Amino acid sequence: MARITLSNLAHSYVPQPKSEADYALKQMDHVWDDGGAYALLGASGCGKTTLLNIISGLVHPSQGRVLFGDADVTHAPTAARNIAQVFQFPVVYDTMTVRENLAFPLRNRGMDPAYIAARVSQIAAMIGMEATLDRKARGLTADAKQKISLGRGMVRQDVNAILFDEPLTVIDPHMKWELRTQLKLLHREFGHTMIYVTHDQTEALTFADKVVVLHEGRVVQMGTPQYLFDTPEHTFVGYFIGSPGMNLLDADIQGTVAQTAAGPVPLGAAYAPPQGRTQIGIRPEYVTMSASEGLPARVLRIEDVGRHRIIRADVAGTHISVIVPEGQPVGAQLTHVRFDPAHINVYANDWRVKGTR
Amino acid sequence: MDKTQNNRAWFLVLPVLVLVAFSAVIPLMTVVNYAFNDTFGQNQFFWNGLGWFEDMLQSERMHGAFGRQVLFSAIILAIEVPLGIYIALNMPKSGFWSSFCLVLMALPLLIPFNVVGTIWQIFGRVDIGLLGHSLAALGIDYNYTNDPLDAWLTIIAMDVWHWTSLVALLCYAGLQSIPQAYYQAARIDQASRWSIFRYIELPKMAGVLLIAVLLRFMDSFMIYTEPFVLTGGGPGNSTTFLSIDLVKMAVGQFDLGPAAAFSLMYFLVILLVSWVFYTVMTTLDKQEGK
Ligand SMILES: Nc1ncnc2c1ncn2[C@@H]1O[C@H](COP(=O)(O)OP(=O)(O)OP(=O)(O)O)[C@@H](O)[C@H]1O
Numbered sequence A: 001m002a003r004i005t006l007s008n009l010a011h012s013y014v015p016q017p018k019s020e021a022d023y024a025l026k027q028m029d030h031v032w033d034d035g036g037a038y039a040l041l042g043a044s045g046c047g048k049t050t051l052l053n054i055i056s057g058l059v060h061p062s063q064g065r066v067l068f069g070d071a072d073v074t075h076a077p078t079a080a081r082n083i084a085q086v087f088q089f090p091v092v093y094d095t096m097t098v099r100e101n102l103a104f105p106l107r108n109r110g111m112d113p114a115y116i117a118a119r120v121s122q123i124a125a126m127i128g129m130e131a132t133l134d135r136k137a138r139g140l141t142a143d144a145k146q147k148i149s150l151g152r153g154m155v156r157q158d159v160n161a162i163l164f165d166e167p168l169t170v171i172d173p174h175m176k177w178e179l180r181t182q183l184k185l186l187h188r189e190f191g192h193t194m195i196y197v198t199h200d201q202t203e204a205l206t207f208a209d210k211v212v213v214l215h216e217g218r219v220v221q222m223g224t225p226q227y228l229f230d231t232p233e234h235t236f237v238g239y240f241i242g243s244p245g246m247n248l249l250d251a252d253i254q255g256t257v258a259q260t261a262a263g264p265v266p267l268g269a270a271y272a273p274p275q276g277r278t279q280i281g282i283r284p285e286y287v288t289m290s291a292s293e294g295l296p297a298r299v300l301r302i303e304d305v306g307r308h309r310i311i312r313a314d315v316a317g318t319h320i321s322v323i324v325p326e327g328q329p330v331g332a333q334l335t336h337v338r339f340d341p342a343h344i345n346v347y348a349n350d351w352r353v354k355g356t357r
Numbered sequence B: 001m002d003k004t005q006n007n008r009a010w011f012l013v014l015p016v017l018v019l020v021a022f023s024a025v026i027p028l029m030t031v032v033n034y035a036f037n038d039t040f041g042q043n044q045f046f047w048n049g050l051g052w053f054e055d056m057l058q059s060e061r062m063h064g065a066f067g068r069q070v071l072f073s074a075i076i077l078a079i080e081v082p083l084g085i086y087i088a089l090n091m092p093k094s095g096f097w098s099s100f101c102l103v104l105m106a107l108p109l110l111i112p113f114n115v116v117g118t119i120w121q122i123f124g125r126v127d128i129g130l131l132g133h134s135l136a137a138l139g140i141d142y143n144y145t146n147d148p149l150d151a152w153l154t155i156i157a158m159d160v161w162h163w164t165s166l167v168a169l170l171c172y173a174g175l176q177s178i179p180q181a182y183y184q185a186a187r188i189d190q191a192s193r194w195s196i197f198r199y200i201e202l203p204k205m206a207g208v209l210l211i212a213v214l215l216r217f218m219d220s221f222m223i224y225t226e227p228f229v230l231t232g233g234g235p236g237n238s239t240t241f242l243s244i245d246l247v248k249m250a251v252g253q254f255d256l257g258p259a260a261a262f263s264l265m266y267f268l269v270i271l272l273v274s275w276v277f278y279t280v281m282t283t284l285d286k287q288e289g290k
């Protein structure tokens, strides 16, 4: 088990990268704490798999170093890193039985057969495949293969870290929930460092202590789910986390007031005039409809999503989402939207600007 | 869709049947004719029943040729299959050198059989051949025209040189079809080189390997031109394989009856062994799939 440090790291699949755009991962410095449970979130193609492959040693970074604890493993082969990884597209050894598949990583390490047998049945119970242990892995269904792949990732107890690359994509919702709980238990029991790639934010938020958001090859923010929700450092984080994502409005920042096309919006802090394109960001949770206060808005439609309703409104050409809690009436007299000043963030060129109180 | 049953469609198969009859069945029937009859020429035949077959089954000469043939096929399979796999595993997987190797490997396959025989016949000569002369210069007593062991070694070397490429190329094609993800998973699971070969590469190569073994078996079991050109079956009868002996008997001595009987049995042996190979390998494959 180890703390993982990425120092000065960058990677390009192009042999002679010319511009920033050639890099699949832009230069980054990050520390992943020993025993942390991280969720890695990001849009398709942003470099999540590349990052995992660099940590596990399947890909060698074009620049920078990878450290496990204090040991530099940048050039160490995968086997020497003793790391488990569950691939995005499940790999099973199809000439082996399910049991042999699960035992394979342990056998390769020359573990005691009695221990292997015990460990394999534990894992089989976790992934719910005890009944099929002696079947050949060839010809199993896609979700069974994904479970085997997941099981092989969890079977070794002494690994430095476990990397999960969207491990539950084809598993049905009920089993997904069950497996996620098992992963949580495993984490609590052994305290492995775990990095969990997913597209699904509920999955990320339930699994992880810390969420890492990757955007176009750059780690834009790393923090607790609540922190990322309240203070997105980058507009992408605001948009990607939360449902619906954060509202963004172009605005001129003048001290404690943001001038939008629809009128002035009071801010919770004072800002020095920022450079570049400036926007204010506000979560739909902190927007309220009112009869006269705030910016004039035209309601486009109302969506009922069960626990609450979402109003889509047009504010001077920009679409704004408003979450209306259960029980609150919605009526035609509500023609304005009001932003809670304490929860407004200011962005310049997509990055958050700190205000002074 | 409604399918209409029209038996006249069978006529469409007729041209193929006629062709096959003329190219295979009718010539084979003359062999069958010779095998069961005796003749003193002038197209007069006497029914001989299984006589020729009995003679052949008891013939010392045929036993010898058959033994040599089995030994030869066994040796070259034992060398060419592992060697071919080994070469395929170590070939570059992409880029210029991979194409270069492929072309280089394909070269021996493109040389006509009698030319291969001639090449080695000259190559091995002690007076002018590079191989024979070099060996002699090193003080090794090598002469494939006098020494049966040397003759065997030369023929085996020739066959290995000629045909290992085929096995290697087939295996290479099998290896290329393995997705990179398997190797990555194996690295994560800390598999040894041997485990990777045993559990990932070999299973994926099994299909093409079956074809390679079958082809090499059939080809080597019927080998004629190359040893005929190289040693002519000698010294003595030491490299007289089945087909060489058969030709000697039929064309050299004009014993058409025994030769025909024997060639029928020869044909059946090849068919039988190939069938056994195929069934064993495919059922193994099916068991794996369970
Ligand atoms: N082997 C490779 N060779 C060249 N380019 C690659 C390779 N693998 C990935 N890339 C590129 O690097 C970028 C990052 O890819 P990566 O697979 O890491 O994304 P990802 O975040 O895992 O995406 P997804 O969510 O679709 O799995 C993409 O633009 C991709 O096209």
Ligand SMILES: [Mg+2]
Pocket: A048, A049, A050, A088, A165
């Ligand atoms: Mg990916």
